[in-house]
Amino acid sequence: MKKEILSGNEAIARGAFEAGVKVASAYPGTPSTEILENIIHYRSINSSWAPNEKVALEVVIGASFGGARAVACMKHVGVNVAADPLFTLSYTGVGGGLLLVVADDPEMHSSQDEQDSRNYAKFVKVPMLEPADSFECKEFTRLAFELSEQFDTPVMLRSCTRISHGKSIVELGEPVTGLPEPKLVKNPAKLVMLPGNARVRHPLVEERVVNLGRHGDSWEINREEYRSADIGIICAGVTYQYVREALPEASTLKLGMVYPLPKGKIQEFAAKVKRLFVVEELDPFIEEQVKAMGIAVTGKEIISLCGELSPGRIRKAFSDAGIICIPENNPLQTEAIPMRPPNMCPGCPHRGLFYELSRLGAYVTGDIGCYTLGFMPPLNAMDTCVCMGASISNASGIVRALPPEEQRRVVAVIGDSTFLHTGLNSLMEMAWNQSPATVVILDNRITAMTGRQENPASGFTLSGEVAPEVKIPDLCKALGIRHVQIVDPYDLDATFKVLKQEMDRSEPSVVITNRPCCLIKGDGRFKADDVLFVDQDSCTGCRACLRIGCPAIEWQPAPDGKKGKAYIDPLLCTGCTVCQQLCKFDAIGRLK
Amino acid sequence: MSITNILLVGVGGQGILLASEILAEAFMLAGFDVKKSEIHGMSQRGGSVVSHVRFGEKVFSPVVPEGEGDILFGFELLETYRYLPLMKADAKVIANDFRIYPPAVLLGQQTYPDGLVEKMRTIVPDLLLVDGLKLANEAGNPRAANTVLLGAVSGKLDIKEAIWQSAIEKMVPKKALDVNLKAFRIGRSL
Ligand code: SF4
Ligand code: SF4
Numbered sequence: 001m002k003k004e005i006l007s008g009n010e011a012i013a014r015g016a017f018e019a020g021v022k023v024a025s026a027y028p029g030t031p032s033t034e035i036l037e038n039i040i041h042y043r044s045i046n047s048s049w050a051p052n053e054k055v056a057l058e059v060v061i062g063a064s065f066g067g068a069r070a071v072a073c074m075k076h077v078g079v080n081v082a083a084d085p086l087f088t089l090s091y092t093g094v095g096g097g098l099l100l101v102v103a104d105d106p107e108m109h110s111s112q113d114e115q116d117s118r119n120y121a122k123f124v125k126v127p128m129l130e131p132a133d134s135f136e137c138k139e140f141t142r143l144a145f146e147l148s149e150q151f152d153t154p155v156m157l158r159s160c161t162r163i164s165h166g167k168s169i170v171e172l173g174e175p176v177t178g179l180p181e182p183k184l185v186k187n188p189a190k191l192v193m194l195p196g197n198a199r200v201r202h203p204l205v206e207e208r209v210v211n212l213g214r215h216g217d218s219w220e221i222n223r224e225e226y227r228s229a230d231i232g233i234i235c236a237g238v239t240y241q242y243v244r245e246a247l248p249e250a251s252t253l254k255l256g257m258v259y260p261l262p263k264g265k266i267q268e269f270a271a272k273v274k275r276l277f278v279v280e281e282l283d284p285f286i287e288e289q290v291k292a293m294g295i296a297v298t299g300k301e302i303i304s305l306c307g308e309l310s311p312g313r314i315r316k317a318f319s320d321a322g323i324i325c326i327p328e329n330n331p332l333q334t335e336a337i338p339m340r341p342p343n344m345c346p347g348c349p350h351r352g353l354f355y356e357l358s359r360l361g362a363y364v365t366g367d368i369g370c371y372t373l374g375f376m377p378p379l380n381a382m383d384t385c386v387c388m389g390a391s392i393s394n395a396s397g398i399v400r401a402l403p404p405e406e407q408r409r410v411v412a413v414i415g416d417s418t419f420l421h422t423g424l425n426s427l428m429e430m431a432w433n434q435s436p437a438t439v440v441i442l443d444n445r446i447t448a449m450t451g452r453q454e455n456p457a458s459g460f461t462l463s464g465e466v467a468p469e470v471k472i473p474d475l476c477k478a479l480g481i482r483h484v485q486i487v488d489p490y491d492l493d494a495t496f497k498v499l500k501q502e503m504d505r506s507e508p509s510v511v512i513t514n515r516p517c518c519l520i521k522g523d524g525r526f527k528a529d530d531v532l533f534v535d536q537d538s539c540t541g542c543r544a545c546l547r548i549g550c551p552a553i554e555w556q557p558a559p560d561g562k563k564g565k566a567y568i569d570p571l572l573c574t575g576c577t578v579c580q581q582l583c584k585f586d587a588i589g590r591l592k
Numbered sequence: 593m594s595i596t597n598i599l600l601v602g603v604g605g606q607g608i609l610l611a612s613e614i615l616a617e618a619f620m621l622a623g624f625d626v627k628k629s630e631i632h633g634m635s636q637r638g639g640s641v642v643s644h645v646r647f648g649e650k651v652f653s654p655v656v657p658e659g660e661g662d663i664l665f666g667f668e669l670l671e672t673y674r675y676l677p678l679m680k681a682d683a684k685v686i687a688n689d690f691r692i693y694p695p696a697v698l699l700g701q702q703t704y705p706d707g708l709v710e711k712m713r714t715i716v717p718d719l720l721l722v723d724g725l726k727l728a729n730e731a732g733n734p735r736a737a738n739t740v741l742l743g744a745v746s747g748k749l750d751i752k753e754a755i756w757q758s759a760i761e762k763m764v765p766k767k768a769l770d771v772n773l774k775a776f777r778i779g780r781s782l
Contacts, residue, residue: 331677338697340640341639345638546698
């Protein structure tokens, strides 16, 4: 059999292909993004980006009702957006198998919170599978569709950053054959969730949870491994790998399905070990249910509720609690050194805008995307950031509480993709209720943060085909915004003027910036010979150009107590000219 | 057989991902179990990046347990130094002699520490300093510095040259292949 090293995301994509999936939809979100970017290579699957996660889930619900196997993918916070249809989907059940893949981000490597999506499975009353490496990602994806059809339920598959972006060896299989052809079937009693119909469905949902739990008792993806009887550990997902590494002698009950729990199997396992533990990342999800079964178990008393686990953290927790004895591990000693946080790219079109906002003393309600980095020094130009779309509605709300002179300072900042994700509803609200705040839509033509995915305004689909482009200015006007201005964020004076004008206005207004992300090849980019340089004789060392925090500009201290000077790295500079406009001494010029 | 733990560290955009893919591919071709893990997203934008590659008969965790790193493969000096506490005291270090200034240094608020190489040598004596850029230019392309370093790392591992060659052939685009193979050999001969 052909072996390949795949990431969890690649393996889930492969699993969807082997399971005969026909429709896939998603909104990009780290760490889930690459699932769809890999599914697109399987031409038998109709896959597309949706404007947001709710829409993505509703698209695959439609496909499933039509009899096709279908998958939606999102990150944990995306499930909050998709929660509305998800709950009712639990009641309708499925036609063709339906899988919702959710990628959690313990440790918040690139997220605003670290919610534990397993709680959704219990809340929604649907089964949740949790693979422990790429091999299982592919296997469990295939099994999820069988389970979905067997029990007439949507299935959730939970990954996490380490599984999604981790790579391990997978054996490739062939796609299944003989699945039924999709067709329209009317069944309103099952698919129209009016109270009368829904009341009939609810008991079926409860019964399904019980049946799934029984199924789990004999299902081999829940696996007992007996080693020493002293310590028995219930674990799942990547945590299983950490446990095996940290405590190789311990017996394990490795759960492949984390909801509903296989109670029979847990009782059996508990009876065979002297001390029972649950090791799980984030919430005491398994632990609380095991305790509710009346079984004595140790969990969050010794394992942190916050952040990612690792073999080291688990070993330390067990050793601190006096359960195992491990030799002290003295890490190599090093001195403190400068941190290296992420930064907006050289030539990023957001930089000029944030510079002017900060000069205007704006109170910036921010949103989720590259531009969230605008909060960092030296720009320091973002004051709030909650979730996608919240910038505009936050601004709308805050101005209602403020006196007029304070109202003028409030500016919401949101990217094009985020605006179309959920900012649209918020702007509708702002226009409708005439909240006098200013909204800046940073239209860089792409969903930049997750690695440049197309969106409904970019003019292309996931597969790169030309698509109708949402016209953002027209859209804003159609929502009832009377003042819509477009500005080039590389032109600092013009940006300042437009922002000032709109901030002074006592009605809602929108400013749209029009420079493409500098990572879009060929577009909005300058040629290599366009780079700027600092004329060392004219540079007075005033540090004005440093205030935008461009990674291409470097401060070079002078050795002899004299003032230092700025220097531009020609390999990094994109020639955007923003720094040049800040230099009062004409010291920055073009290299020609 | 025990597990060998390799950490690749540097700055987002330096080609760490590709180098770690080639490593993992070579270990699989050599018949080992292999796991690899790194963080995407934010860290790609000029932030600090670390990729874990582990191989052996059977690998569980995709991340290297703290203090158990065997080989540190550093693309940038400050980052090489930053991740030393994850290593064993007798770890092997292959460091690119290359500096990229972090934001606070660019702004003149902090200084890039002096004498990093000497400091590292006192902590982990087995350190090979490689002028990746210069050697990559010799191979014909400054962008092949990561392959030069990969070659140097391969010299510390007991895997046949033919296997490395197939891994590189699989992972590197055709038109860049010759330069990369040349860069790899230069690194391997160090
Ligand atoms: S990826 Fe694009 S939008 Fe993001 S920081 Fe870089 S240039 Fe700016
Ligand atoms: S022109 Fe100035 S601000 Fe723009 S990328 Fe070059 S150094 Fe940075």
